[in-house]
Amino acid sequence: MRVGYSFWGFVGPGITDTPDGGRSFRAPLLDALAARHQVVLLQDNRDLAEAGDDLTDRYSWHTGLPDLDALFLEWRWPLDGRNTTPCGTPGHTCDLHRQQDLLDHYTHRLGVPTIIWDLDRVLPPDDPIRRHPAVAVCEPAAHPTPGAYTLRCPVDDMALDAADSQRLASGDRPWPLVYVGNQYGRDAEFDRYFVPAARAHRHRVAGKWTRTERWPHVNFTGRAAFLDGQQLHRDALATVLLLPSRYAEVGHITQRLGEAVLAGCLPITPARIRTSTTLVPPQLLAANGRQVTEIVTTLNTGSTDLRADLLADCLRRLDPFRLSRQLQTIESLLHTGTTA
Numbered sequence: 001m002r003v004g005y006s007f008w009g010f011v012g013p014g015i016t017d018t019p020d021g022g023r024s025f026r027a028p029l030l031d032a033l034a035a036r037h038q039v040v041l042l043q044d045n046r047d048l049a050e051a052g053d054d055l056t057d058r059y060s061w062h063t064g065l066p067d068l069d070a071l072f073l074e075w076r077w078p079l080d081g082r083n084t085t086p087c088g089t090p091g092h093t094c095d096l097h098r099q100q101d102l103l104d105h106y107t108h109r110l111g112v113p114t115i116i117w118d119l120d121r122v123l124p125p126d127d128p129i130r131r132h133p134a135v136a137v138c139e140p141a142a143h144p145t146p147g148a149y150t151l152r153c154p155v156d157d158m159a160l161d162a163a164d165s166q167r168l169a170s171g172d173r174p175w176p177l178v179y180v181g182n183q184y185g186r187d188a189e190f191d192r193y194f195v196p197a198a199r200a201h202r203h204r205v206a207g208k209w210t211r212t213e214r215w216p217h218v219n220f221t222g223r224a225a226f227l228d229g230q231q232l233h234r235d236a237l238a239t240v241l242l243l244p245s246r247y248a249e250v251g252h253i254t255q256r257l258g259e260a261v262l263a264g265c266l267p268i269t270p271a272r273i274r275t276s277t278t279l280v281p282p283q284l285l286a287a288n289g290r291q292v293t294e295i296v297t298t299l300n301t302g303s304t305d306l307r308a309d310l311l312a313d314c315l316r317r318l319d320p321f322r323l324s325r326q327l328q329t330i331e332s333l334l335h336t337g338t339t340a
Helices: 026-034 095-109 157-162 165-169 187-200 226-234 256-262 289-301 304-317 323-337
Strands: 002-006 038-041 070-074 114-117 135-139 175-180 203-206 236-240 266-270
Touching: 002 026, 002 095, 026 038, 026 323, 070 095, 095 114, 114 323, 135 323, 165 304, 175 187, 175 226, 175 289, 187 203, 187 236, 187 266, 187 289, 203 226, 226 236, 226 256, 236 289, 256 266, 256 304, 266 289, 266 304, 289 304
Parallel strands: 002 038, 002 070, 070 114, 114 135, 175 203, 175 236, 236 266
Antiparallel strands: none
Protein backbone atom coordinates (compact mmCIF):
# COMPACT_ATOMS: atom_id res chain seq x y z
CA MET A 1 0.00 0.00 0.00
CA ARG A 2 1.01 3.61 -0.52
CA VAL A 3 0.30 5.39 2.77
CA GLY A 4 0.27 9.16 3.13
CA TYR A 5 1.28 10.32 6.61
CA SER A 6 0.49 13.87 7.76
CA PHE A 7 2.03 15.41 10.89
CA TRP A 8 3.10 18.89 11.96
CA GLY A 9 6.42 18.44 13.66
CA PHE A 10 9.74 16.70 13.21
CA VAL A 11 11.09 13.25 12.57
CA GLY A 12 14.50 14.17 14.02
CA PRO A 13 15.33 16.28 17.10
CA GLY A 14 13.92 19.43 15.47
CA ILE A 15 14.18 22.81 17.13
CA THR A 16 13.80 23.89 20.74
CA ASP A 17 10.92 26.32 20.29
CA THR A 18 8.20 23.81 19.51
CA PRO A 19 5.71 21.78 21.55
CA ASP A 20 5.98 18.76 19.22
CA GLY A 21 5.69 15.71 21.48
CA GLY A 22 5.92 13.05 18.81
CA ARG A 23 9.66 13.11 18.28
CA SER A 24 10.37 10.18 20.59
CA PHE A 25 8.12 7.77 18.66
CA ARG A 26 7.63 9.22 15.18
CA ALA A 27 10.81 7.92 13.51
CA PRO A 28 10.41 4.34 14.82
CA LEU A 29 6.75 4.36 13.77
CA LEU A 30 7.51 5.68 10.28
CA ASP A 31 10.35 3.19 9.87
CA ALA A 32 8.08 0.31 10.90
CA LEU A 33 5.35 1.44 8.50
CA ALA A 34 7.92 1.86 5.72
CA ALA A 35 9.04 -1.74 6.22
CA ARG A 36 5.51 -2.81 5.21
CA HIS A 37 4.30 -0.04 2.89
CA GLN A 38 5.46 2.87 0.79
CA VAL A 39 5.16 5.90 3.09
CA VAL A 40 4.87 9.50 1.86
CA LEU A 41 5.05 12.43 4.29
CA LEU A 42 2.46 15.03 3.33
CA GLN A 43 3.18 18.19 5.33
CA ASP A 44 6.14 20.56 4.96
CA ASN A 45 9.60 19.12 5.59
CA ARG A 46 10.22 21.06 8.80
CA ASP A 47 13.28 18.96 9.60
CA LEU A 48 15.03 20.49 6.61
CA ALA A 49 13.41 23.93 6.50
CA GLU A 50 13.62 24.77 10.21
CA ALA A 51 16.20 22.44 11.76
CA GLY A 52 18.54 22.09 8.78
CA ASP A 53 18.32 18.32 9.17
CA ASP A 54 18.29 16.65 5.75
CA LEU A 55 16.47 13.31 6.07
CA THR A 56 15.43 13.04 2.44
CA ASP A 57 17.63 9.98 1.98
CA ARG A 58 15.43 8.14 4.52
CA TYR A 59 11.97 9.65 4.05
CA SER A 60 9.93 10.99 1.16
CA TRP A 61 7.99 14.26 1.41
CA HIS A 62 5.30 15.40 -1.04
CA THR A 63 3.41 18.70 -0.88
CA GLY A 64 1.00 17.84 -3.68
CA LEU A 65 -1.67 15.16 -3.94
CA PRO A 66 0.11 11.91 -4.88
CA ASP A 67 -1.74 8.66 -5.51
CA LEU A 68 -2.47 7.00 -2.14
CA ASP A 69 -4.13 3.84 -0.90
CA ALA A 70 -4.55 5.15 2.66
CA LEU A 71 -4.25 8.38 4.64
CA PHE A 72 -2.93 8.68 8.21
CA LEU A 73 -3.36 12.01 10.01
CA GLU A 74 -1.86 13.16 13.30
CA TRP A 75 -4.84 15.42 13.90
CA ARG A 76 -4.41 19.20 13.71
CA TRP A 77 -6.90 21.72 15.13
CA PRO A 78 -7.49 25.49 14.90
CA LEU A 79 -4.96 27.64 16.76
CA ASP A 80 -5.94 31.31 16.67
CA GLY A 81 -3.29 33.55 15.20
CA ARG A 82 -1.35 30.63 13.74
CA ASN A 83 -3.09 28.22 11.41
CA THR A 84 -6.41 30.10 11.18
CA THR A 85 -4.90 33.19 9.53
CA PRO A 86 -4.69 33.70 5.74
CA CYS A 87 -1.78 32.00 4.01
CA GLY A 88 1.21 34.31 3.83
CA THR A 89 0.29 36.19 7.00
CA PRO A 90 3.28 36.66 9.35
CA GLY A 91 3.34 33.77 11.82
CA HIS A 92 0.98 31.65 9.73
CA THR A 93 1.44 27.89 9.63
CA CYS A 94 -0.38 25.98 6.93
CA ASP A 95 -0.85 22.67 8.74
CA LEU A 96 -4.62 23.06 9.16
CA HIS A 97 -5.23 24.20 5.59
CA ARG A 98 -3.10 21.33 4.30
CA GLN A 99 -4.97 18.83 6.46
CA GLN A 100 -8.30 20.05 5.10
CA ASP A 101 -7.01 19.78 1.53
CA LEU A 102 -5.96 16.19 2.21
CA LEU A 103 -9.33 15.33 3.73
CA ASP A 104 -11.23 16.98 0.88
CA HIS A 105 -9.26 15.14 -1.79
CA TYR A 106 -8.57 11.70 -0.34
CA THR A 107 -11.32 11.12 2.21
CA HIS A 108 -14.33 13.01 0.91
CA ARG A 109 -13.71 12.90 -2.84
CA LEU A 110 -11.99 9.53 -3.27
CA GLY A 111 -13.11 7.61 -0.16
CA VAL A 112 -9.54 6.60 0.67
CA PRO A 113 -9.29 4.73 4.02
CA THR A 114 -8.31 7.38 6.58
CA ILE A 115 -6.95 7.05 10.10
CA ILE A 116 -7.22 10.11 12.35
CA TRP A 117 -4.93 9.90 15.37
CA ASP A 118 -6.25 12.41 17.89
CA LEU A 119 -3.07 12.66 19.98
CA ASP A 120 -4.22 15.80 21.81
CA ARG A 121 -7.85 14.81 22.39
CA VAL A 122 -9.21 17.84 20.56
CA LEU A 123 -11.55 16.31 17.97
CA PRO A 124 -15.10 17.03 19.23
CA PRO A 125 -17.18 13.90 19.96
CA ASP A 126 -19.90 15.16 17.61
CA ASP A 127 -17.62 16.11 14.72
CA PRO A 128 -19.17 14.72 11.49
CA ILE A 129 -15.79 13.37 10.38
CA ARG A 130 -16.18 10.60 12.97
CA ARG A 131 -19.19 9.26 11.07
CA HIS A 132 -17.54 9.22 7.66
CA PRO A 133 -17.51 5.60 6.42
CA ALA A 134 -13.85 5.82 5.33
CA VAL A 135 -12.61 7.20 8.67
CA ALA A 136 -11.35 5.51 11.82
CA VAL A 137 -10.51 7.77 14.76
CA CYS A 138 -7.82 6.65 17.22
CA GLU A 139 -6.74 8.04 20.59
CA PRO A 140 -3.90 7.14 23.01
CA ALA A 141 -6.57 6.39 25.62
CA ALA A 142 -7.45 3.14 27.33
CA HIS A 143 -11.08 4.31 27.27
CA PRO A 144 -11.40 6.37 24.07
CA THR A 145 -14.36 8.36 22.86
CA PRO A 146 -17.22 6.01 21.85
CA GLY A 147 -16.59 4.77 18.33
CA ALA A 148 -12.85 5.48 18.48
CA TYR A 149 -9.99 2.97 18.77
CA THR A 150 -7.10 2.84 21.22
CA LEU A 151 -3.77 3.61 19.55
CA ARG A 152 -1.16 4.30 22.21
CA CYS A 153 1.97 6.41 21.88
CA PRO A 154 4.30 3.62 20.79
CA VAL A 155 7.45 2.48 22.55
CA ASP A 156 10.06 1.00 20.23
CA ASP A 157 10.29 -2.79 20.75
CA MET A 158 14.05 -2.81 20.30
CA ALA A 159 14.56 -0.10 22.92
CA LEU A 160 12.24 -1.89 25.32
CA ASP A 161 13.87 -5.28 24.79
CA ALA A 162 17.35 -3.81 25.25
CA ALA A 163 16.50 -1.95 28.46
CA ASP A 164 18.37 -3.28 31.51
CA SER A 165 16.79 -2.16 34.78
CA GLN A 166 19.96 -2.65 36.82
CA ARG A 167 22.01 -0.57 34.40
CA LEU A 168 19.32 2.10 34.24
CA ALA A 169 19.19 2.31 38.03
CA SER A 170 22.93 2.75 38.43
CA GLY A 171 25.01 5.86 37.92
CA ASP A 172 24.77 9.41 39.18
CA ARG A 173 21.34 11.03 39.18
CA PRO A 174 21.80 14.58 40.47
CA TRP A 175 18.12 15.56 40.25
CA PRO A 176 15.76 13.81 42.68
CA LEU A 177 12.71 15.19 40.83
CA VAL A 178 12.11 16.67 37.37
CA TYR A 179 9.29 17.44 35.01
CA VAL A 180 9.82 17.67 31.25
CA GLY A 181 6.82 19.10 29.43
CA ASN A 182 4.66 22.15 28.85
CA GLN A 183 2.08 23.84 31.02
CA TYR A 184 -0.96 23.28 28.82
CA GLY A 185 -3.90 22.44 31.09
CA ARG A 186 -1.74 21.05 33.88
CA ASP A 187 -1.92 23.78 36.56
CA ALA A 188 -4.27 21.91 38.90
CA GLU A 189 -2.26 18.67 38.69
CA PHE A 190 1.00 20.55 39.08
CA ASP A 191 -0.36 22.30 42.19
CA ARG A 192 -1.57 19.07 43.73
CA TYR A 193 1.30 16.71 43.02
CA PHE A 194 4.51 18.48 42.02
CA VAL A 195 4.54 21.76 43.95
CA PRO A 196 4.56 20.25 47.48
CA ALA A 197 7.37 17.85 46.55
CA ALA A 198 9.34 20.72 45.01
CA ARG A 199 9.49 22.35 48.45
CA ALA A 200 11.29 19.33 49.86
CA HIS A 201 13.49 18.12 47.01
CA ARG A 202 15.98 19.51 44.53
CA HIS A 203 14.12 19.68 41.26
CA ARG A 204 13.85 21.18 37.82
CA VAL A 205 10.95 21.90 35.44
CA ALA A 206 11.86 22.12 31.75
CA GLY A 207 9.26 23.26 29.24
CA LYS A 208 7.06 26.17 28.23
CA TRP A 209 5.54 27.51 31.44
CA THR A 210 4.35 31.09 30.95
CA ARG A 211 2.29 31.62 34.14
CA THR A 212 4.50 30.74 37.08
CA GLU A 213 4.10 33.63 39.54
CA ARG A 214 2.12 31.51 42.00
CA TRP A 215 5.06 29.09 42.40
CA PRO A 216 8.08 31.26 43.25
CA HIS A 217 9.96 28.34 44.86
CA VAL A 218 9.77 26.13 41.76
CA ASN A 219 12.86 25.94 39.55
CA PHE A 220 11.57 26.63 36.03
CA THR A 221 14.38 26.55 33.48
CA GLY A 222 12.46 27.16 30.24
CA ARG A 223 12.13 25.12 27.11
CA ALA A 224 14.75 22.45 26.57
CA ALA A 225 15.83 20.98 23.27
CA PHE A 226 14.43 17.51 22.66
CA LEU A 227 17.75 15.74 23.30
CA ASP A 228 18.34 17.87 26.42
CA GLY A 229 14.96 16.81 27.75
CA GLN A 230 15.91 13.18 27.25
CA GLN A 231 19.17 13.79 29.09
CA LEU A 232 17.31 15.43 31.96
CA HIS A 233 15.30 12.23 32.42
CA ARG A 234 18.58 10.28 32.48
CA ASP A 235 19.85 12.63 35.19
CA ALA A 236 16.78 12.27 37.42
CA LEU A 237 15.51 9.73 39.91
CA ALA A 238 11.85 10.50 39.37
CA THR A 239 9.27 12.51 37.51
CA VAL A 240 5.51 12.92 37.94
CA LEU A 241 3.09 11.84 35.22
CA LEU A 242 1.01 15.02 34.99
CA LEU A 243 -2.05 14.79 32.76
CA PRO A 244 -4.82 17.31 32.08
CA SER A 245 -8.14 16.13 33.44
CA ARG A 246 -9.46 15.37 29.96
CA TYR A 247 -6.59 12.90 29.61
CA ALA A 248 -6.64 11.48 33.12
CA GLU A 249 -10.32 10.56 33.10
CA VAL A 250 -9.92 8.24 30.09
CA GLY A 251 -6.40 6.92 30.68
CA HIS A 252 -4.99 8.96 27.78
CA ILE A 253 -1.26 8.41 28.35
CA THR A 254 1.31 10.59 26.61
CA GLN A 255 4.76 9.67 25.34
CA ARG A 256 6.33 10.91 28.60
CA LEU A 257 5.72 7.58 30.32
CA GLY A 258 7.86 5.62 27.89
CA GLU A 259 10.47 8.37 27.64
CA ALA A 260 10.96 8.45 31.41
CA VAL A 261 11.07 4.70 32.02
CA LEU A 262 13.52 4.03 29.18
CA ALA A 263 15.76 6.72 30.67
CA GLY A 264 15.64 5.09 34.11
CA CYS A 265 13.54 7.92 35.56
CA LEU A 266 10.76 6.49 37.72
CA PRO A 267 7.27 7.86 36.85
CA ILE A 268 5.36 8.72 40.00
CA THR A 269 1.73 8.47 38.88
CA PRO A 270 -1.36 10.20 40.28
CA ALA A 271 -3.76 7.52 41.47
CA ARG A 272 -6.69 9.45 40.01
CA ILE A 273 -5.56 8.65 36.46
CA ARG A 274 -7.84 6.01 35.05
CA THR A 275 -5.91 2.75 34.63
CA SER A 276 -3.07 4.12 36.83
CA THR A 277 -2.72 0.76 38.60
CA THR A 278 -1.78 -0.85 35.28
CA LEU A 279 0.91 1.71 34.48
CA VAL A 280 3.24 1.54 37.47
CA PRO A 281 3.80 -0.58 40.60
CA PRO A 282 1.86 0.42 43.75
CA GLN A 283 4.98 2.02 45.27
CA LEU A 284 4.83 4.73 42.58
CA LEU A 285 1.15 5.66 42.94
CA ALA A 286 0.40 8.92 44.75
CA ALA A 287 -2.87 10.47 45.90
CA ASN A 288 -1.40 13.90 46.67
CA GLY A 289 1.78 15.95 46.90
CA ARG A 290 2.67 14.63 50.34
CA GLN A 291 2.82 11.12 48.96
CA VAL A 292 4.91 12.30 46.00
CA THR A 293 7.33 13.87 48.48
CA GLU A 294 7.54 10.64 50.47
CA ILE A 295 8.11 8.52 47.36
CA VAL A 296 10.95 10.77 46.20
CA THR A 297 12.50 10.58 49.66
CA THR A 298 12.32 6.77 49.58
CA LEU A 299 13.91 6.65 46.13
CA ASN A 300 16.58 9.15 47.10
CA THR A 301 17.61 7.25 50.21
CA GLY A 302 16.93 3.74 48.94
CA SER A 303 19.24 1.29 47.28
CA THR A 304 20.04 0.82 43.63
CA ASP A 305 18.35 -2.57 43.84
CA LEU A 306 15.11 -0.94 44.98
CA ARG A 307 15.13 1.40 41.99
CA ALA A 308 16.10 -1.44 39.65
CA ASP A 309 13.21 -3.58 40.85
CA LEU A 310 10.75 -0.74 40.34
CA LEU A 311 12.14 0.00 36.88
CA ALA A 312 11.89 -3.67 35.91
CA ASP A 313 8.23 -3.61 36.89
CA CYS A 314 7.65 -0.39 34.93
CA LEU A 315 9.33 -1.87 31.86
CA ARG A 316 7.06 -4.92 32.00
CA ARG A 317 4.02 -2.66 32.20
CA LEU A 318 5.04 -0.89 28.99
CA ASP A 319 4.23 -4.03 27.02
CA PRO A 320 0.80 -2.71 25.83
CA PHE A 321 2.62 0.34 24.43
CA ARG A 322 4.95 -1.68 22.21
CA LEU A 323 5.25 -0.38 18.68
CA SER A 324 4.51 -3.85 17.31
CA ARG A 325 1.14 -3.85 19.09
CA GLN A 326 0.23 -0.43 17.71
CA LEU A 327 1.18 -1.62 14.23
CA GLN A 328 -1.31 -4.46 14.56
CA THR A 329 -4.05 -1.90 15.23
CA ILE A 330 -2.96 0.29 12.32
CA GLU A 331 -2.77 -2.63 9.90
CA SER A 332 -6.20 -3.86 10.94
CA LEU A 333 -7.71 -0.42 10.36
CA LEU A 334 -5.93 0.09 7.04
CA HIS A 335 -7.19 -3.21 5.68
CA THR A 336 -10.54 -3.84 7.36
CA GLY A 337 -11.53 -1.06 9.73
CA THR A 338 -12.19 1.68 7.21
CA THR A 339 -14.38 1.12 4.17
CA ALA A 340 -15.90 3.81 2.02
